[in-house]
Amino acid sequence: MKFLAVCSSGLGSSFMVHMNIEKVLKELGVTGVDVDHADLGSVGPDSADVVFVGADLADSVGGLGDVVVLDSIIDKEELRTKVRETAVRKGITVPAGDAS
Amino acid sequence: MLTDHLTPETVLFADRVDGWRDAIARVARPLLDSGAIRESYVTAIVDSIADGGTYIDLGFGIALAHRRPEDGVVRTALSSLRVAEPVLLGDDPAHPIDLFLCLAATDPHNHLETMSELAELLSDESLRTELLAATSAADTQAVLLKIGQNA
Numbered sequence: 712m713k714f715l716a717v718c719s720s721g722l723g724s725s726f727m728v729h730m731n732i733e734k735v736l737k738e739l740g741v742t743g744v745d746v747d748h749a750d751l752g753s754v755g756p757d758s759a760d761v762v763f764v765g766a767d768l769a770d771s772v773g774g775l776g777d778v779v780v781l782d783s784i785i786d787k788e789e790l791r792t793k794v795r796e797t798a799v800r801k802g803i804t805v806p807a808g809d810a811s
Numbered sequence: 812m813l814t815d816h817l818t819p820e821t822v823l824f825a826d827r828v829d830g831w832r833d834a835i836a837r838v839a840r841p842l843l844d845s846g847a848i849r850e851s852y853v854t855a856i857v858d859s860i861a862d863g864g865t866y867i868d869l870g871f872g873i874a875l876a877h878r879r880p881e882d883g884v885v886r887t888a889l890s891s892l893r894v895a896e897p898v899l900l901g902d903d904p905a906h907p908i909d910l911f912l913c914l915a916a917t918d919p920h921n922h923l924e925t926m927s928e929l930a931e932l933l934s935d936e937s938l939r940t941e942l943l944a945a946t947s948a949a950d951t952q953a954v955l956l957k958i959g960q961n962a
Contacts, residue, residue: 719859719866723877723914727930767866783870785933 712803713745714794715759717768717775718784721750728763728784735787735794740806744798761797813889813928814955820845821890822948828892831900831908832857835876838892838911845888848915852883856913865906871939872909874900877916884915887922889929893945910943928958 716728725748732746749758751771761777769780779793798805821841828834839853855878860867867874890913897907914929916922932938938954945951 719864720877720879722879722916723875724866724869726926727933730927730930731934765866767864767868785869785871785873785930785939787934787936790934 712743712801713747713759714761714763714797715754716746716748716763717751717754717772718748718765719751719768721748721753724765724784725749728765728781728790731785731787731790732763732794735791736798738791738807739795739798741798741803744803760801763793813925813932813958814952816887816889816925817891817948817951817955819948821888822951823890823892824895824946825892826895828894828898831860831898831902834892834894834898834908834911835860835913838876838890838913841890842888842913842915847884847886847888849883849885852878852915855879855882860901863901865901865903868900868906868908869933871933872897872907872943873912873933873939874906874908874910875912875914875933877914880917884917886915887917887925888915889913889925891951893943928955931958 714732716725718725729746729748736744756774756776761779762775763779764772765784766780766782772778779797782789795805835857842848856876867876869875892911897909900906900908941954945954
């Protein structure tokens with residue numbers, strides 16, 4: 712299973728989302744998920760199982776398959792909620808799934 | 812370490828700025844003066860915003876102005892500008908900004924610690940609130956010293 716954070720530059724925003732996804736997965740006790748980041752131009756439908764993007768790119772990622780749109784890329788609560796939902800949707804075990 | 816990057820020279824405050832272009836010019840100024848970026852980097856940032864690229868709006872009134880290394884980064888650096896009145900990024904009412912950060916990264920993978928600290932600083936609600944409340948470089952530095960303490 713691979714989660715990919717994507718932004719326009721592939722440097723600032725996506726890297727921060729990448730690191731925050733890793734933190735959230737750790738907090739949730741989820742294992743077995745690879746996390747990476749990339750710029751929009753270098754990703755395709757097969758780049759990852761789930762792509763995380765900021766709201767600004769919501770209209771640019773139509774062909775990337777399973778996409779999760781973040782209203783704010785630095786809102787940890789939003790990220791935690793959406794990563795947990797995504798994990799459950801993908802059939803991944805979430806040991807701390809009931810915790811907020 | 813972020814404390815190496817956000818110093819009294821690079822942490823700026825302004826009572827009044829003349830729109831987002833002025834804000835970008837001001838926040839980039841210390842990095843230009845120190846030689847961390849070239850003029851082309853500022854131009855690239857301004858062009859991308861003018862082109863509708865409000866992706867640097869992170870939410871919570873914080874914008875992280877940055878482009879790719881090849882746009883004119885000489886060495887990794889970071890600066891900030893807190894504006895007293897929100898500035899509309901790209902003149903778009905949907906993107907009011909209180910705090911502009913200008914990030915110049917040569918290769919972020921070589922600056923994992925800095926990027927990781929930046930992610931924590933901006934994503935931790937209490938640190939972020941304190942950062943936005945800072946009214947001096949000393950305030951900002953005090954917030955930076957708290958990074959990692961409650962992780």
